[in-house]
Amino acid sequence: MAAPKHRRPGFSKRAQYSIFASYLLGILGAVIGLLLLAISILDPRGFAVLRTIGAEATAPVSKTLSEVGGATGEFGEEVSAYFAAASKNAEMQRELDSYRIEILEARALKQENERLKRLLDLNEEVPEAVAMARLISSTSSSSRRIATLGVGNTSGVEAGQPVRAPEGLVGRVLETGPTTARILLVSDGQNVTPVKRASDELPAFATGLGDGTVEVKPINLGTNPFKGGDLLITSGSGGLYSPGIPVAVVIRQSDTGAIARILANPAKASHVIVQPIFQAETVRQAEQDEADRLAGDAAGGD
Amino acid sequence: MAKAYRSRLNRQPSQLRIKVVPAVTVILGSMITALPLITDYPILPPMGLLILLAWRLIRPGYWPVWAGFPLGLVDDMFSGQPFGSAALLWSLIFIALETLDNRGVGRDYWQDWLIASLSIIFVLICGMLVIDFQSNLLRLEILVPQILLSILLYPFVTRLIGAVDSWRVAR
Numbered sequence A: 001m002a003a004p005k006h007r008r009p010g011f012s013k014r015a016q017y018s019i020f021a022s023y024l025l026g027i028l029g030a031v032i033g034l035l036l037l038a039i040s041i042l043d044p045r046g047f048a049v050l051r052t053i054g055a056e057a058t059a060p061v062s063k064t065l066s067e068v069g070g071a072t073g074e075f076g077e078e079v080s081a082y083f084a085a086a087s088k089n090a091e092m093q094r095e096l097d098s099y100r101i102e103i104l105e106a107r108a109l110k111q112e113n114e115r116l117k118r119l120l121d122l123n124e125e126v127p128e129a130v131a132m133a134r135l136i137s138s139t140s141s142s143s144r145r146i147a148t149l150g151v152g153n154t155s156g157v158e159a160g161q162p163v164r165a166p167e168g169l170v171g172r173v174l175e176t177g178p179t180t181a182r183i184l185l186v187s188d189g190q191n192v193t194p195v196k197r198a199s200d201e202l203p204a205f206a207t208g209l210g211d212g213t214v215e216v217k218p219i220n221l222g223t224n225p226f227k228g229g230d231l232l233i234t235s236g237s238g239g240l241y242s243p244g245i246p247v248a249v250v251i252r253q254s255d256t257g258a259i260a261r262i263l264a265n266p267a268k269a270s271h272v273i274v275q276p277i278f279q280a281e282t283v284r285q286a287e288q289d290e291a292d293r294l295a296g297d298a299a300g301g302d
Numbered sequence B: 001m002a003k004a005y006r007s008r009l010n011r012q013p014s015q016l017r018i019k020v021v022p023a024v025t026v027i028l029g030s031m032i033t034a035l036p037l038i039t040d041y042p043i044l045p046p047m048g049l050l051i052l053l054a055w056r057l058i059r060p061g062y063w064p065v066w067a068g069f070p071l072g073l074v075d076d077m078f079s080g081q082p083f084g085s086a087a088l089l090w091s092l093i094f095i096a097l098e099t100l101d102n103r104g105v106g107r108d109y110w111q112d113w114l115i116a117s118l119s120i121i122f123v124l125i126c127g128m129l130v131i132d133f134q135s136n137l138l139r140l141e142i143l144v145p146q147i148l149l150s151i152l153l154y155p156f157v158t159r160l161i162g163a164v165d166s167w168r169v170a171r
Helices: A013-042 A048-081 A085-120 A280-301 B015-034 B047-058 B065-079 B085-102 B109-131 B133-137 B140-169
Strands: A131-133 A135-138 A146-149 A162-165 A168-176 A181-185 A192-197 A203-208 A213-218 A231-234 A246-253 A258-262 A272-274
Touching (some): A048 A181, A048 B015, A048 B065, A192 A246, B047 B065
Antiparallel strands (some): A131 A272, A192 A203, A203 A213
């Protein structure tokens, strides 16, 4: 459609000025936007209040819809399960038989493990859950990978706590509101997870690629020991995630490390568990050191 | 005059409806991230932007040039992008479209679609680069499904907004 004719102001000074002022305001808006963007890149925690208000405002809708969505998703799977039921049954029977033997072996290993731990006087308590809830929505129109969880700081959820599903690590808590929390998923480009290879404890870092995979880089650069099928679990270094949570499986080698697929698919996990920070003391100490260093730098700068 | 006809004659649409409806539809579009969709890829079309472009192209001259800024700020609350990214990008789109309008050249439907498509591509790519320029520059291809979906969805959004617009000004 062509621009309306009355927008040509002719000789009216007043009309010309108002169009000019509107332009100036538009440019001013862009400049302020740029400033806000610069602030939020320098301080990602800034404006968290506004985002929390947004999440809290839409949470009732998301929660209701996710209940409905969960039900329909399961319905589809239940219908498809009727097809090929017989062959599936036989296959599962075979699998069950093999698992029975493995369970017995695992039980024996567990007993031995406990005995050895007692010998070493190691007393690691298994972290219990802070809360259990549903992921109710995510930033599916943005390149960030942040999901919203249906519980918040009134249930004891705090920033930094790891979030996991039965299959593996989902992410960690980024910001909390009263009844919602924002979860930085493992696949987000800004999320770095300290991992190790399950078979030989080779330490590495997993950085999200934003598409359901992570890039794995070994700490010892120069070597590239990863093979397809390697299981990566959290190493516990950094003190945020407790060790031994499955994270990803290597799918192929890359130039500097490997590309791995994340095990816990947040879209499929109906409920996730929020765990306490593995070594809260260590994390607090690290933050304190960082603050001291910054304060020292500032003092030195003056 | 018969009383029965009085209410139907010389009616004016409510000023509130005329003024508020476009902004409300754009904000509702921005709230699409409240849908319980949890995805590994950015796949959901940026509905706030699509609705904004539809209004802007159906009714040139309705929005002032600065309208991209406040609506962008609201979108930033829901999108998960760094705060200010939509405020900046939507403002730039509005300045560009205003400049285009002032050329006074008539546009047809297909050109509107082309302009909307270019705007969508610009906003999505810049939105991704804003997060992390260096590493995201190498994997812009993960935006391709979202861009295609958004461009294909635009005509439907335009039809919808056209219907909302005729309701908005209906007497």
